[in-house]
Amino acid sequence: MLASILASGLAVGAIYALIGITYNTMFSTSRVMSFTAGQLGMLGGVLGSLFTLRLGLPWPLGLLLTIACGALVGVVTEFVAVRPVLKSLDQHLYVLSTLALALMIQQVTAIGWSTEPQPFPRLLGGFGETVLDEKFWLPVAACLVVVVGLELLYRRTLIGHAFLAVAEDNFAARALGLPERRLRVMSYALAGGIGALAGYAGGELLLAFFANGPHLNFYGFIPVALGGLGNNRGALVGGLVLGLFQQAANFVVGGIFASVAVFTLFIVVLLAAPQGLLGSAQARRV
Amino acid sequence: MSIPSALAASDGPARTGIGTRLAGAAPFLLILGLALAVPLAGNDYWTLIATRAAIYWILVSGLDLVVGFAGQLAIGYVALLLVGAYTTSVLAAGTILPAFPAFAALACAGIVGALVGVVVGLPALRLRTFYFAMTTLGFATIVTQIALAWQDVTGGGIGIAGPEMPAPFDSRLGFYGLCLAGAALCTWMTLNVAASRWGRALVAVRDAEVAAEAVGIAKPRLLVAVFLFAGCVAAIAGGLFASLQTYITPDAFTFDLSLLFFIAVLIGGRGSVLGPLIGTIVLTILPEVAAPLAAWSTFLYAFLLLVIVLVLPGGIADLLDRGKNRPLPAERSIAPRQTALQDLAASATRSAPITLAGVRLSFGAVKAIDGLDLALRPGSVHGLIGPNGSGKTTTLNVISGYYRPQEGRVTLGARSLLAEAREARARLRIARTFQTPRIVAEATVIENVMLGGSVAGRATLAESLLSLPRHREDERALRDSARLALRAVGLDGLDEVRAGRLQHSELRFLEIARALMLRPAFLLLDEPAAGLSAAEIQRLGGLIRAVADAGIGVLLVEHHADLIFAICDEVTVLNLGRVLAAGKPSEIRSHREVVSAYLGG
Numbered sequence: 001m002l003a004s005i006l007a008s009g010l011a012v013g014a015i016y017a018l019i020g021i022t023y024n025t026m027f028s029t030s031r032v033m034s035f036t037a038g039q040l041g042m043l044g045g046v047l048g049s050l051f052t053l054r055l056g057l058p059w060p061l062g063l064l065l066t067i068a069c070g071a072l073v074g075v076v077t078e079f080v081a082v083r084p085v086l087k088s089l090d091q092h093l094y095v096l097s098t099l100a101l102a103l104m105i106q107q108v109t110a111i112g113w114s115t116e117p118q119p120f121p122r123l124l125g126g127f128g129e130t131v132l133d134e135k136f137w138l139p140v141a142a143c144l145v146v147v148v149g150l151e152l153l154y155r156r157t158l159i160g161h162a163f164l165a166v167a168e169d170n171f172a173a174r175a176l177g178l179p180e181r182r183l184r185v186m187s188y189a190l191a192g193g194i195g196a197l198a199g200y201a202g203g204e205l206l207l208a209f210f211a212n213g214p215h216l217n218f219y220g221f222i223p224v225a226l227g228g229l230g231n232n233r234g235a236l237v238g239g240l241v242l243g244l245f246q247q248a249a250n251f252v253v254g255g256i257f258a259s260v261a262v263f264t265l266f267i268v269v270l271l272a273a274p275q276g277l278l279g280s281a282q283a284r285r286v
Numbered sequence: 287m288s289i290p291s292a293l294a295a296s297d298g299p300a301r302t303g304i305g306t307r308l309a310g311a312a313p314f315l316l317i318l319g320l321a322l323a324v325p326l327a328g329n330d331y332w333t334l335i336a337t338r339a340a341i342y343w344i345l346v347s348g349l350d351l352v353v354g355f356a357g358q359l360a361i362g363y364v365a366l367l368l369v370g371a372y373t374t375s376v377l378a379a380g381t382i383l384p385a386f387p388a389f390a391a392l393a394c395a396g397i398v399g400a401l402v403g404v405v406v407g408l409p410a411l412r413l414r415t416f417y418f419a420m421t422t423l424g425f426a427t428i429v430t431q432i433a434l435a436w437q438d439v440t441g442g443g444i445g446i447a448g449p450e451m452p453a454p455f456d457s458r459l460g461f462y463g464l465c466l467a468g469a470a471l472c473t474w475m476t477l478n479v480a481a482s483r484w485g486r487a488l489v490a491v492r493d494a495e496v497a498a499e500a501v502g503i504a505k506p507r508l509l510v511a512v513f514l515f516a517g518c519v520a521a522i523a524g525g526l527f528a529s530l531q532t533y534i535t536p537d538a539f540t541f542d543l544s545l546l547f548f549i550a551v552l553i554g555g556r557g558s559v560l561g562p563l564i565g566t567i568v569l570t571i572l573p574e575v576a577a578p579l580a581a582w583s584t585f586l587y588a589f590l591l592l593v594i595v596l597v598l599p600g601g602i603a604d605l606l607d608r609g610k611n612r613p614l615p616a617e618r619s620i621a622p623r624q625t626a627l628q629d630l631a632a633s634a635t636r637s638a639p640i641t642l643a644g645v646r647l648s649f650g651a652v653k654a655i656d657g658l659d660l661a662l663r664p665g666s667v668h669g670l671i672g673p674n675g676s677g678k679t680t681t682l683n684v685i686s687g688y689y690r691p692q693e694g695r696v697t698l699g700a701r702s703l704l705a706e707a708r709e710a711r712a713r714l715r716i717a718r719t720f721q722t723p724r725i726v727a728e729a730t731v732i733e734n735v736m737l738g739g740s741v742a743g744r745a746t747l748a749e750s751l752l753s754l755p756r757h758r759e760d761e762r763a764l765r766d767s768a769r770l771a772l773r774a775v776g777l778d779g780l781d782e783v784r785a786g787r788l789q790h791s792e793l794r795f796l797e798i799a800r801a802l803m804l805r806p807a808f809l810l811l812d813e814p815a816a817g818l819s820a821a822e823i824q825r826l827g828g829l830i831r832a833v834a835d836a837g838i839g840v841l842l843v844e845h846h847a848d849l850i851f852a853i854c855d856e857v858t859v860l861n862l863g864r865v866l867a868a869g870k871p872s873e874i875r876s877h878r879e880v881v882s883a884y885l886g887g
Contacts, residue, residue, distance in 0.1 A: 033416040084596050092415040095359055096552065097595045099419075103545070103588035111581060214541070218424050225417060256435040263428050267409060267421060274412050 005247050007131035011205060012219075013243020014143035015041065018198030019220025020227070020235030021146060025191035026074075028167035028230050029184040030086065032094045035102035036077045038217030040070050040192055042210065043105070044199020045120060046113050049208035052121040059123050066200050067193045074192020077101060078185050102213060109210040120203035135204035142201035146194055147236055163187060167230065219246075222266050228275060313560050313606075314473060317567070321466055325459055333462050337530055339570040340465035343563060345523035346550050347472035348516030350562045353551045355485060356512060357492030358410045359419040362426030364544035366517055369402050370395040370524020371448070371534050372433060372440055378449035382439055388449045392525040396518045403517015404510055411506050426544055433536040445535030448528035465526055472519055475751040476559050479515075482750035482757060483736065483743040483764065488512065489557055489726055490737050497724035500686065501800065502712025502741040511747040542584050546570070549591050555601025557728055564602050614783060619776075620795050620822060622829040626773035630802055631836030637715060637807035638699025639663045639839065645684060645694030654680040655691065656863035664807060664839040667830060669850040669871075671843075672860035673884060678843040679721060681860070682810050685841070686718045687711050712741045717801035718810040723793035725800075727786030731777065734785045734796060735768040738803030764803075771799040775829060791818045798829070808839045815846045827853045851875060859884065 022037040047069050051062035081097040124134050154160040165173040166183050174180045199206070199216075206212050222242050227234020242262070249258035324336040345367060352360050376382060377391035386394065409421045433440045440446060454460040479485050490498040491505050498505065528534045546569050553569070554561030569590075573583045594601060640662040647655045655677045662668050662685075670678045683689045684696060687708035696703040698714060706714065717738070725734050743764065745757035772778045775795040780788065788796065794814050801809055811830070815823045823846060831853045834840050844850050850857060851871045859866040859880050866884075867877045874880055 092359070093595050093599065095416050095419055096591055100588040100592035100595065104585055107582065107585040107588065214423065218420060221420050256431045259431055260428055263424050270417065271409060271412050
């Protein structure tokens with residue numbers, strides 16, 4: 001039992017962490033928390049199933065297409081729901097505009113795809129035993145690839161440095177001549193790809209289901225809230241801990257009470273530390 | 287009953303009396319008339335739709351105060367509809383307790399809903415926007431799951447029968463009448479709150495939170511009161527909803543409904559009652575008139591939300607507000623009036639001086655204030671000057687409670703101010719203005735000023751809801767003294783203008799008027815002359831002098847040396863958080879270091 005809690009906990013935890021990183025990647029260049037993060041995860045599963053099962057493409061091609069579509073949705077998010085409201089960031093219109101876009105994505109998927117969960121293809125197979133099945137290790141592997149990849153990007157490449165500069169101080173970055181808008185669009189494309197990959201890697205666990213979005217939105221947000229906005233390491237640790245806690249609670253007290261337990265814990269921790277456990281203090285007000 | 291401006295503030299000359307009231311009430315009476323005419327159409331189906339709209343509005347009328355007025359993004363309000371529906375149904379069915387009569391069950395649902403409303407809303411006291419929106423969404427999910435799992439009581443996925451209303455409300459027509467009466471009552475109550483100090487305080491918390499604290503509005507108490515009301519009416523709407531459905535399962539409480547409620551408020555327009563009412567009606571009818579669209583209703587709602595956010599952030603209310611572009615008098619000047627000020631100050635409280643002793647405050651390695659002593663005496667103007675970054679505004683913020691010094695004492699007479707919350711400064715009659723005016727741009731000038739007198743109000747939210755005598759006395763007294771304050775600073779005639787349309791210099795005087803509403807013992811002014819013309823600075827000087835002569839202690843943080851030397855009784859010069867010099871203006875003027883470091887020449 002312990003082994004299966006660990007396996008499924010780490011697997012869903014990795015998916016939550018990836019959605020958390022999707023939030024963070026969008027937040028870093030725009031200061032916007034977007035409701036489309038969870039929908040990207042949902043799309044990853046649906047598109048993966050569409051390309052590989054329904055259209056019969058080989059899975060590597062399906063994966064590439066899924067990530068490309070995710071990136072496209074990310075860019076659309078930036079153009080439709082983020083750019084127009086950035087000027088009035090303090091009015092928090094972005095909460096409403098991204099929510100609206102997320103709901104539109106969800107509804108189009110429900111009508112165009114299916115309102116029932118659809119199967120997701122098997123890709124590689126497992127290592128024999130059930131807990132080492134691909135549906136458990138794929139999300140973890142995807143999460144590792146993304147985390148390592150982002151670290152390399154941010155540390156080793158010029159464009160990564162530019163991302164960091166914009167995230168650190170938008171105005172100063174623009175004053176230095178960095179193309180802030182282009183960087184923002186690119187970060188949304190990157191986030192879209194990561195979100196879609198999260199859904200794709202977790203496809204066998206979550207299935208290709210149009211209503212996965214809100215669920216992923218919420219559970220992907222928890223690691224971000226606890227780890228502090230924009231903190232990818234916090235999201236990684238938070239996501240894995242959340243996944244393990246949730247699966248353990250699932251096994252011990254059952255599904256509904258596990259949800260209630262996660263929610264209660266989340267609220268209590270957040271009320272105690274609104275900046276997150278690893279976040280930084282509030283800005284000055286007067 | 288007082289009818290407030292039904293829409294977001296409309297400009298124009300001050301109009302009072304029966305005519306205005308009727309004009310304000312007309313759109314509501316028109317809607318009520320149309321609603322009463324629905325059954326005459328002879329189509330039961332339309333009566334059903336109208337009943338649904340009335341029930342939804344009962345919920346939205348409360349949510350309007352939370353979302354539209356207080357600006358809290360509570361998206362998951364379907365949770366309260368569910369709680370109310372199940373509480374009423376379970377109590378009326380008598381599965382756990384002896385069966386309740388339908389109305390008693392409905393009343394119990396109201397109480398439960400009020401409590402749950404506070405629980406759902408509580409995170410708003412610490413969390414902002416996206417975070418709060420997420421918690422309400424999470425709450426909506428959890429409540430649905432509990433309803434599914436708690437089979438013994440709720441019937442799980444199979445569901446439970448809704449309460450049956452007693453005669454004459456058991457017929458379709460009778461039930462419609464009941465819901466319509468409830469909706470009319472809720473409209474009236476929401477309008478009452480909107481026009482009360484509670485409504486103004488909610489909008490202030492949304493648009494100018496720091497200023498709200500400075501006038502003594504305690505956000506937690508305010509929000510909890512509003513969450514109680516919104517939760518109560520939402521749960522009662524839930525009970526009526528269950529009765530209308532005759533049978534409820536958790537599936538009936540979809541996220542679509544939550545969205546409908548939330549978007550109805552936003553389409554209607556923030557800070558309006560009529561707008562969200564129209565929004566609720568439109569959104570309820572929309573899927574009905576376009577049957578093929580029913581499957582796309584979520585998409586439609588979401589699309590409308592996006593359009594509203596991107597194109598029309600003011601919502602329907604903004605479209606209906608005809609007075610918003612009426613031209614203001616172009617050649618207007620600010621002319622403070624001494625007599626009005628004396629009337630206003632006659633009731634001011636005399637107080638012991640405010641004393642700062644050995645105050646130290648550093649931000650990280652920066653010593654913003656480094657051992658400051660200062661005394662602020664009633665009836666005198668104390669100027670605080672110094673270069674940028676010398677700690678002037680920081681000192682003001684220490685006195686008004688926004689910063690907490692690491693060392694030193696700040697006392698009012700024998701009382702330590704450091705032990706008091708920021709919001710408590712208003713009750714101690716310490717008022718302040720801000721370097722950048724913090725006003726509610728969407729409210730009228732007089733509403734902004736009335737905000738300053740919030741601590742003087744005595745009526746509770748319940749009294750305001752029902753427009754009881756104390757509420758009406760409060761409003762009359764606040765409005766009278768706001769008029770006086772506006773005359774004192776010289777902004778009279780602009781009472782009903784939206785504050786966002788004023789010029790920068792006028793906003794500075796508006797802030798002073800708001801501060802005077804406190805009948806302050808001390809007035810802390812943070813660079814009030816910044817951005818004013820020479821003539822306006824002179825009038826400002828006269829006003830400040832008159833304020834001090836009326837017995838109020840003034841702390842004046844300023845860069846205009848002329849103004850400082852013209853009106854101050856004492857001057858303290860700061861440099862790098864330390865006192866460089868202190869004394870009478872004449873002494874400072876000839877102080878060698880001050881002249882060379884700061885005044886020049």
